Amino acid sequence: MSEPASPNLTGKAIAPPLPRRGLPPYTPAMQQWADDLYQLRSFPQHAVNVYLMGDVLVDAATRFDHRRILQQLRGHTVNAHALTHAHPDHQGSSHAVCEALGIPLWCGDADADAVENPRLIVDRLPKRLLNRTIAPIFGGPKHSVARRLREGDEVGGFTVIETPGHSAGHVSYWREHDRVLILGDVIANIDWLTFRPRLREAPKVFTIDPARNRESARRLAALEPALVCFGHGPPLKDTRKFVEFVSRLPT
Numbered sequence: 124m125s126e127p128a129s130p131n132l133t134g135k136a137i138a139p140p141l142p143r144r145g146l147p148p149y150t151p152a153m154q155q156w157a158d159d160l161y162q163l164r165s166f167p168q169h170a171v172n173v174y175l176m177g178d179v180l181v182d183a184a185t186r187f188d189h190r191r192i193l194q195q196l197r198g199h200t201v202n203a204h205a206l207t208h209a210h211p212d213h214q215g216s217s218h219a220v221c222e223a224l225g226i227p228l229w230c231g232d233a234d235a236d237a238v239e240n241p242r243l244i245v246d247r248l249p250k251r252l253l254n255r256t257i258a259p260i261f262g263g264p265k266h267s268v269a270r271r272l273r274e275g276d277e278v279g280g281f282t283v284i285e286t287p288g289h290s291a292g293h294v295s296y297w298r299e300h301d302r303v304l305i306l307g308d309v310i311a312n313i314d315w316l317t318f319r320p321r322l323r324e325a326p327k328v329f330t331i332d333p334a335r336n337r338e339s340a341r342r343l344a345a346l347e348p349a350l351v352c353f354g355h356g357p358p359l360k361d362t363r364k365f366v367e368f369v370s371r372l373p374t
C-alpha cells in the first residue's frame with residue numbers, strides 16, 4: 124500500500140520505521156520541513172497538524188488521533204510533549220500520548236489549568252452552541268502539566284513566544300538561526316471547504332480575543348519567518364506572502 128502524493132508537499136519524506144507485530148503493516152512517513160522539524164501525516168493531510176520539533180512533540184490533534192501519532196513516532200526520540208494551546212483539536216490525544224510514551228506535558232502558563240481541567244477549555248471558548256457541542260467530542264481527558272511555558276523558554280531547540288488571543292495561554296515556537304516558526308492557530312493556512320492552502324485569521328468562533336490575536340500575528344510577522352508551520356494547513360515558505368497577509372489585517 125502506498126500513499127497518494129500530495130501536491131502541497133515539498134518537504135523531504137523520511138523512511139518510516141519498521142512496523143511491529145500486531146500493528147497495521149503500514150506506517151506513513153513523517154514529512155521533514157527543516158533540520159529536526161517533522162510534520163506528522165494526517166487525513167486529510169494538513170487539516171490538523173502535529174509536529175516533531177527536536178525531541179518534543181508539538182500538539183496532539185483530537186482524541187481520535189493518538190494511534191496515528193504513536194505509529195509515526197516509532198523509532199524517533201521523543202522526550203516531551205508541548206502544546207501551542209489548550210483547544211480540543213490540539214490537546215485531544217495529549218493524555219494518551221504522554222501516558223504511552225512516559226513523557227511530560229508542557230504548555231503556555233495561562234492555558235495550563237485548562238489542560239488539567241478540560242471543562243475550562245469549553246468555558247473559555249466563546250459562548251457559542253458549536254463550542255458547547257463539538258469541544259467535548261474532540262477534546263481529551265485531563266493531564267498534569269509538568270512545565271508552564273513562558274516567553275523566552277527553550278523547547279526542542281526553539282524559543283517560546285507568548286502569542287495570546289486565540290486562547291489566553293497560546294504560545295508559538297521560533298528558531299532564530301533558520302527563521303522557522305510554528306505558530307499554532309494565530310493564523311491558519313487552509314480553506315475549510317476545499318482543504319486547499321489559504322491564509323486566514325483564526326475563526327472568531329474559536330478565538331477568545333480576536334484583536335489580541337491580531338497583535339500576536341503582527342508580532343510574528345515582524346520576525347519575517349522563512350518557514351511558517353500552522354496548526355491547520357500546509358507549511359508556507361513564502362515570507363513575503365505571510366508578512367503581507369498579516370499587514371492587511373484590520374487594526
Ligand SMILES: [Zn+2]
Nearest residue numbers: 210212308354
Ligand atoms: Zn486548532
